[in-house]
Amino acid sequence: MASLDGFFRPESVAVIGASRDPRKPGHVIFRNFLEGNFKGKVYPVNPNAEVLIGRKCYPSVTDIEGRIDLAVIVVPAEAAIKAMEDCGKKGIKNVVVNAGGFRETGNSQLEEQLIKAAKKHGIKFIGPNTLGIFDAHSGVDTLFNPKYKLERPQAGGISFISQSGAIMSVVLDWMSMKGYKASKFISYGNAADIDESELLEYLASDSRTKVICMYIEGARNGRKFFDAAKRVSGRKPIIALKGGKTEEGGKAVSSHTGSLAGQAAIYSAAFRQAGIIEADDIEQLFDFARMVSSQPAAKGNRVQIITDGGGFGILFADNMARNGLQLAMMESGRLEDLRKRLPEHAVVGSIIDLTGDVNAERYGMCISAAMDDGLVDMIVVIALFQVPALTGEIVEVVAEAARERKKPIAFIAAGGRFTEVLKKSLEDYGVPTFSYPERAAAALKALNEYSMLSR
């Protein structure tokens, strides 16, 4: 299989359909390459302009002198065929077709023409009808959404293959706000050439991708997809959300991407067999990804809870039970020792409740104990920052404990702006953070599942 590096690490890019109008996709995409962290050359193509954002504009790609590694086609469907032909003449081998108006609106014939033009010249392409691709490391960014509306996340290890452009755009924007980090994001649209299976294999071999997330409504070739997933899941975690699992959702799928949704149970079983971890919703997809990509494997399902809020500890315990996890109980000598060193009103047991007068030092003491104890497999730290004595110091304490990678650790803190800022800095240290107990419990369950797969 040919590598898709040309899409993600091109040295030169042509934007066919670059535009002067800031509201047009062709303008936004051209600007992305100029203003982001892309290091290569960018050429605007538009027969009706001579200069665009201070750059010389070309009537056709064939008029550009240097080599072009990647072309982005942002013209209407009819004009896209001609643009693809031009790419072929120019010797371009990788094309992203952002343009829509093909199979998804009933124009299957036009899509066939596009495929034919690409095949003739040995071109690999993504799309048509795609939001595009985004690589936080190389700065390749063919998303037509302006940055003030859709912020781009920092570079990290989570990649995403999405059958829905809208979901991908939402996820990127949300990850930026939360401080979560991204690698390669690909909206593959109608998958007229490159499909989900090929992308999966590529990301498996990509060293910057630590975990692969997917939103999938229906594979074009189910057998091929599950075979690919089986090969890849042994090397890297794959986490997937299936859209159209119910009859209601399934009806909608056929009018959306034209693929068959298939039945819920069949998909879930196939996911399991292929080693894919299934998420129930969009947040879970990325909760699981952050957990699995940042934390070491769990040796078992026993969780030590360390909290400063009793109610939150209880809700976490409830959600643990629902997710098949168990409360840990440290060795009695160690618990006795903690009891001596902590204030009398602290509750020391399966749930350590340090109560409202907690400080960072007490958290540190309990986390160390749990890290050292043979009867604890995973650690959850719940820190509600609303209490007076708890400061940002806890961030360093937790980050330090996580750095050793002895046991998986998850951090829960809920609230407003103060809390969000502190959580963002923990994310920077590579500790997965959560707002609510149910989210963290489900993510630990996913980590435990993945750990069993790789045991």
Place this chain on the structure above:
Amino acid sequence: MASLDGFFRPESVAVIGASRDPRKPGHVIFRNFLEGNFKGKVYPVNPNAEVLIGRKCYPSVTDIEGRIDLAVIVVPAEAAIKAMEDCGKKGIKNVVVNAGGFRETGNSQLEEQLIKAAKKHGIKFIGPNTLGIFDAHSGVDTLFNPKYKLERPQAGGISFISQSGAIMSVVLDWMSMKGYKASKFISYGNAADIDESELLEYLASDSRTKVICMYIEGARNGRKFFDAAKRVSGRKPIIALKGGKTEEGGKAVSSHTGSLAGQAAIYSAAFRQAGIIEADDIEQLFDFARMVSSQPAAKGNRVQIITDGGGFGILFADNMARNGLQLAMMESGRLEDLRKRLPEHAVVGSIIDLTGDVNAERYGMCISAAMDDGLVDMIVVIALFQVPALTGEIVEVVAEAARERKKPIAFIAAGGRFTEVLKKSLEDYGVPTFSYPERAAAALKALNEYSMLSR
């Protein structure tokens, strides 16, 4: 039953244990009354200070000259008994005992003394071991959390009775950030006097409370609680989250508030019988509250989806089905008319997908049609703001449609900062907003349940 108005609309308040040290609860609480929107008089009580934050300080409440409607006791447990006696001598009838160190840490005897002292003088009290009470309308605020760590939400119609102080603090902070609006928030701690049942009855009669939320681990008197709930739920919606529903969580409850958690199934059945809507997690609690308190009753379970992102529409349809809701299908003439007026690539049916080039006007057209159509009971608008042409105008379009209160409407938008700001302004207009399909679908289900109760 005596009204609890003295707690929430006092004209004069004494803070017993007011302190000079900004990290001390007694300082924070005194400051809350000075710097918030509280209009009455505030007196600091502390034998070791003459002036506090520019106010004359009193050695004892009995030294204050004027009448005192409410006292807040923020001294250690042992000193709290004497403070309660002093309140009695002064003729104070309402007391909040923030102090901890009573039954919850094994000092049941001390708690008995506190009760005895209060009874002797006919005092009603909340606590001990409570985070306190907060009234966004009157400015009563006995929370010991500084405002920079725990922001206070604006005044609105959602009240909350919480057995956990930590959960209440988190919720207030989070509501502020989201722009959700609060009425009365009560952490009742050990409930040595005023308990959840009495609070429920009070909020039922409180005109500023539109919906009552509860976090409950275990009622002290289950029979009394469910009888009260049954009476109240006929007048106002009650939404509850039960902590300690699983065996694991239940074990933790007994060491937290000392109450018995009881079995999950028994509680759920009792909730249903009493007309309480049960939430599965903290976010749901307030999702349901915002929906039920702001939207008109639903006449049925048929939902029209109007979206600009196909994937999000599909995920919503999936979640609808899981929540027992149905896709609506408007009258064929109306659908035909919409098809004529919308661009050719828009998908018009049970899910209207306006796709990525949508503008506010097209949303308005579809919302009007759904409002007028007899085959639609509820409307969900999904607006992903990442697309180029969609502006803040949609906020006015949706707010205008919601103002008529013809049918319930829910708004979904996910993403980063831009999206959050626009959602906050819709919340200001009283339209419930959600980030993810699963959240909105569960909230519409809760509204439908409540609508059936009141039909």
